[in-house]
Amino acid sequence: GDSVTQMEGPVTLSEEAFLTINCTYTATGYPSLFWYVQYPGEGLQLLLKATKADDKGSNKGFEATYRKETTSFHLEKGSVQVSDSAVYFCALRSNFGNEKLTFGTGTRLTIIP
Amino acid sequence: NAGVTQTPKFRILKIGQSMTLQCAQDMNHNYMYWYRQDPGMGLKLIYYSVGAGITDKGEVPNGYNVSRSTTEDFPLRLELAAPSQTSVYFCASSTQQGNYGYTFGSGTRLTVV
Numbered sequence: 635g636d637s638v639t640q641m642e643g644p645v646t647l648s649e650e651a652f653l654t655i656n657c658t659y660t661a662t663g664y665p666s667l668f669w670y671v672q673y674p675g676e677g678l679q680l681l682l683k684a685t686k687a688d689d690k691g692s693n694k695g696f697e698a699t700y701r702k703e704t705t706s707f708h709l710e711k712g713s714v715q716v717s718d719s720a721v722y723f724c725a726l727r728s729n730f731g732n733e734k735l736t737f738g739t740g741t742r743l744t745i746i747p
Numbered sequence: 748n749a750g751v752t753q754t755p756k757f758r759i760l761k762i763g764q765s766m767t768l769q770c771a772q773d774m775n776h777n778y779m780y781w782y783r784q785d786p787g788m789g790l791k792l793i794y795y796s797v798g799a800g801i802t803d804k805g806e807v808p809n810g811y812n813v814s815r816s817t818t819e820d821f822p823l824r825l826e827l828a829a830p831s832q833t834s835v836y837f838c839a840s841s842t843q844q845g846n847y848g849y850t851f852g853s854g855t856r857l858t859v860v
Contacts, residue, residue, distance in 0.1 A: 665845070727848070735841075739788075
């Protein structure tokens with residue numbers, strides 16, 4: 635079945651550092667890929683998505699590229715801020731009749747000033 | 748536009764009590780979902796629905812019931828609350844398209860004492 639493997643956290647970085655959170659997936663067919671962010675005490679919000687190979691999703695300075703050859707969708711940001719402290723979830727949704735998102739376990743990111 | 752609205756935001760229940768968590772969406776989404784998130788953990792699917800009158804079990808359905816009489820509403824019923832049901836509950840909705848992610852509510856924080 636479909637699965638998502640995320641880099642284990644927690645991750646702690648200094649402000650303005652470069653961020654990478656790794657995400658790899660296993661899926662039948664050609665899934666769409668997503669990153670969600672959960673700020674403290676809130677629900678999940680869609681951060682970015684990519685729906686086909688080589689697509690790049692971007693939002694709020696974050697980027698992720700859909701790499702079919704390595705089955706990866708790593709999240710990156712060039713210069714993190716304290717306000718980026720949150721839990722990040724990678725997810726996929728199959729285009730072959732599976733109506734559910736498959737989530738990774740989440741990576742907690744803390745940015746220190 | 749309200750998106751996905753969950754009520755209440757917080758609730759404390761005594762062991763053995765029952766309650767209904769409300770979820771409503773105004774986006775005309777066919778698909779709706781209930782998840783629970785335990786402290787420091789990822790999301791676990793409780794129940795989901797692909798349309799009015801159709802519901803199905805997720806990973807952790809025991810102790811819960813759902814109904815879907817309208818497209819807009821998807822209430823989650825807890826019967827005979829137990830401490831193990833202490834969690835944050837998230838409702839989400841979606842279209843059936845694979846390239847569409849979920850829209851989440853802000854959550855209900857439930858404590859069973």
